[in-house]
Amino acid sequence: MLPMLLRIRIRDDKTSFGLFIPLIFVYLLMLPLYLLFSLVYGVVLLCTSPKAQTRLYMGLVFKLPLLLAAARGTEINVHSDKSKVILYIK
Secondary structure, rough: OOEEEEEEEEEEOEEEEEEEEEEEHHHHHHHHHHHHHHHHHEEEEEEOOOHHHHHHHHHHHHHHHHHHHOOOOOOOEEOOOEEEEEEOOO
């Protein structure tokens, strides 16, 4: 299952706030680009005689949802002297 929520929390000396981003909207925005890229790549494969290595890139494009699914539960912490940023993928 794909991650559905991205939570960003920023803490500073003076302020602190959090941001919740529902990833379903990001997926819906990127879907036309994904489909367009796939169609263009398919036409290029049919019109030319690409190398075997070039064909493997299409496999990478189709495996992107699996890569996102593997990122579920990832937490990234970034600390500096004055602020702290926490990114969590649910």
